Amino acid sequence: MSLPGHHPPTQDGPTLLLGPLLRHVDPVSATVWVETDRACEVEVLGRTARTFRVGGHHYALVLVEDLEPGSATPYDVWLDGVPVWPEPDSAFPPSRIRTPGGTASFRLAFGSCRYASPRTVGRSAGIPPDALDLYAQQVAAQPQEQWPDALVLLGDQVYADELTHETKSLLHRRRHGRQERSGAPRDQVADFEEYTRLYFESWRDPQVRWLLSTIPSSMIFDDHEMIDDWNTSAAWREKMTREPWWQGRITGGLMSYWIYQHLGNLSPQELAENKTWQAIQGLSADPRTPTGTPSRCCGRWRSAPTRTRPASGGASYGTGARPGCSWSTPAPAGCSRNRTAGCSTTRSSTGSRPRWPGRSRRASST
Incomplete structure (x- = not known):
């Protein structure tokens, strides 16, 4: 069941729900991520991509190639031949793709x-000012020569275990007591559909939306994308794997992370070699056909009903009960060589101290 507030498609053309997010950028290419309200063709600078459908939601990643090194190219977003970005009468500078190059x-x-934006949390909640929102305003007021070349978001882009009042209300109306009867935490997200609400709430902030449309971003998750102190000990794992609601939570968390954050970290070459990405290219966005759910976080995708469910054999995502998958993001092109790794899904907690797999010990771990 979709969340209240996620409006169904109208008879008009497709709508841009989230994005555009400018993601991977190198000297000659870039990727642009969007979420739309229905199946459509997305166009950026003459390059197009069809949306893919997961859990009743529609996404696209447009690969823009043949850019000039060291160039700055303003861009628009078109859905089914109709311009939808930038928004009419926008007060922000044009979104643009600036490729690295030169000295x-x-x-x-x-x-x-x-945690939240000024649109979703009032001052009475005691939450400090939104630094990313304020930074976006600062960047927009500067000459473009002073803008950052890249933005790296190092975790907790959303909080699955600490929700705003509005999101709590929406979740309670959607559930009608279902999660309460299963023992799931009442004021935390429970599945993929509810995770989509967190990103919608966070990335619709006008200032942050513009910033993410024009500054390339790399992202890695931390514990709050799943739950506080995720996979910190063997005792924690043993306790959580007994919870009947944990399967839906971890599956939804990893699915949403892959779609909203990880996919945009990948270069064109990595996309071409990524089995999961190649598999979902075959998923039709036609509402008459099945949607997709990953059978494993780094494996193939299987056909499943629109209501998100875990595929068979994937009952232990991120619990250490079976081999998981490591996530990482390279430094943006043009930056010093570096890689940040998220190892919570493969962390070994046997013995007195948690252990991280292989070379990940030398990287920043989450």
Whole structure:
């Protein structure tokens, strides 16, 4: 069941729900991510991509190639031949793709732990000002030569275990007591559909939406995308695997992370080699055909009903009960060589101290 507030498609043309997010950028290519309200063709700078459908939601990643190194190219977004971005009468500078090149220094902005925006939390909640929102306003007021070349978001882009009042209300109306009867935490997300609400709430902020449309971003998750202190000990794992609601939570968390965050980290070459991405290219976005659910977080995708369900054999995502999958994001092109790894799904907690797999010990771990 879709969340209240996620409006069904109208008789008009497709609508841009989230994005555009400018993701991977290298000297000659870039990717642009969007979420739309229905199946459609997405066009950026003459390059097109069809949407794919997961859990009743529609997404696209447009690969823009043949860019010039060291160039800055303004872009629009078109859905089924109709321009939808930038928004009419926007007060922000045009969104643009700036490719690395030349000898200029590389400016990198970074941060983490974004709970909510000024649109979703009032001052009375005691939450400090939204740093990313304020930074977006600062960037928009600067000459483009002073803008950062890339943005790295280091975890907790959304909080699955600490919700705003509005999101709690929407979730309670959707559930009608279902989660309460299963023992799931009442004020935390429970499945993929509810995770989509977190991203919708966070990335619709006008200032942040513009910033993410024009500054390339790389993202890695931390514990709050799943739950506080995720996979910190063997005792924690043993307790959580006994919870009947945990399967839906971890499956929804990893699915949403892959779609909303991880996919945009990949370069064109990595996309071409990524089995999961190649598999979903075959998923029709036609509402008459099945949607998709991953059978494993790094494996193939299977056909499943629109209501998200875990595929068989995937009951232990991120619990350590079976081999998991490691996630990482390389540094943006033009930056010093670096890689950040998220190892919570494969962390070994046997013995007195948690252990991380292989070379990930030398990387930043979550």
